[in-house]
Amino acid sequence: QKEVEQDPGPLSVPEGAIVSLNCTYSNSAFQYFMWYRQYSRKGPELLMYTYSSGNKEDGRFTAQVDKSSKYISLFIRDSQPSDSATYLCAARSGGYNKLIFGAGTRLAVHP
């Protein structure tokens, strides 16, 4: 079993829809949770960063972490075609430990 599991999709939604992307993890030591966005043939770029449980909002994006159920979510409101990309969740424990990435979910937002 991988430490971070993510449904690869693809997920196809119409423009303006609310998108929900999810990951689960197995390592209870994970404290830091990230969402990266990766456009085709580009490197990942950090989208959201959350420490421990709770919500974090940035514009149309909301990241949510529920440590009791080991569940990580990213919500995108009013989705745009420019949001079409692969979204990678990642987690790490405290200190200076390596990031563990999920496999990524491919999202397509069509006009």
Next chain:
Amino acid sequence: EAGVVQSPRYKIIEKKQPVAFWCNPISGHNTLYWYRQNLGQGPELLIRYENEEAVDDSQLPKDRFSAERLKGVDSTLKIQPAELGDSAVYLCASSLKEASNTEAFFGQGTRLTVV
């Protein structure tokens, strides 16, 4: 400010041949990472440098992979000899030491195809 620069962008080689990738991190970033991303998967760490010192190379297949970061700036990753299973995207990332790898900035990657 320039981001992380990697070259080449694409490389096609025959199996058993050597190949090298180059990375120039963001200026001032002490920490440099090499990741490998297989098709349909997330990146996996190969090696992490703090300045010129490799502090985590536990996932680097040392029989055929090597890396160096001379003078604590640019880095090269080498594979010799390459195998078919090495086909992947090799990503370089860098971060300020204080920010840890949660705020790592990635380059565009080198897409390696071994035939």
